[in-house]
Amino acid sequence: MSSSEYELTDNYFTFQFQSVDETLGPDQRWSTWLDVERGSRGPEPRPNWVVTEQAAIDTELGVLKTGKEADVFLVERAVEAIGDNPAKSSLLAAKRYRTEEHRSFHRSTSYVEGRRTRNSRDSRAMAKKTSHGRSVAAGGWAYAEWEALNRLWKAGVPVPYPVQVDGTELLMEFIDDGEGGAAPRLAQVRPSKELLGVYFEQLRNGMRELARAGLAHGDLSPYNVLAQADRIVLIDLPQVVDIVGNPKGMDFLLRDCHNMATWFTNRGLDVDEQELFADLLTMVF
Secondary structure, three states, X not given: OEEEEEEEEOOEEEEEEEEOOOOOXXXXXXXXXXXXXXXXXXXXXXXXXXXXOOOOEEEEEEEEEEOOOEEEEEEEEEEOOEOOEOOEEEEEEEEEEOOOOOXXXXXXXXXXXXXXXXXXXXXXXXXXXXXXXXXXXXXXXHHHHHHHHHHHHHOOOOOOOEEEEEOOEEEEEOOEOOOOOEOOEHHHOOOOHHHHHHHHHHHHHXXXXXXXXXXXXXXXXXXXXXXXXXXXXXXXXXXXXXOOOOOOHHHHHHHHHHHHHHHHHHOOOOOOHHHHHHHHHHHHO
């Protein structure tokens, strides 16, 4: 593969070619950014760290997390300097929902009440739990999280920036700890009383924006919140719940409030789950 650039000199174009190595390692692939349709790429304005060049290479660096429904990998997307264009790279979290023979969506039924599947054939296949139906379900969860991240990121909720979605793989911003590692989960940190208050205000504001959009996280806990220095980031959103459209929407919202109020109270910050619940309801109605 080669790249080229040209300049106009005395009314003639002079082309300069530069060779680009096409050899990829076993844990590498060409960037899939241009392989997906436009609606499957992150919302604008995009952060300047997002690598969109066609010559970029994705390199898998390791596993960040394994789960029942999906595994999360650390991926570097980078492009070498070409001509006057500087080298560019970014770290991404690649969430890959499991293949049908290895995954378990045992909690899915109550979360998806009120949702609709556009394709009737897919709906029937999912109901019958055929291989195709299970494949549709995995992709459906990936796209559900993709749509939630897009909507919430644009609304100002502290969530990772969604880079792209491709089938059962969701690429998003990697939330680091400032030292090259992954940011810890809220359950793993022991913040000072002052920082605890800062975290709670951010959490409440984030939950308010969710509620303003008519949504509840649905599975919010200290394990689904990352602590990045003095800010928090909400993660794991495939099961985001429509508070009004889902018959159990209020129950999910109250459970989110209970889980987070309990954690903060146990750390020394008195948080009343009923007051938090009532506050969020004012955002919904």
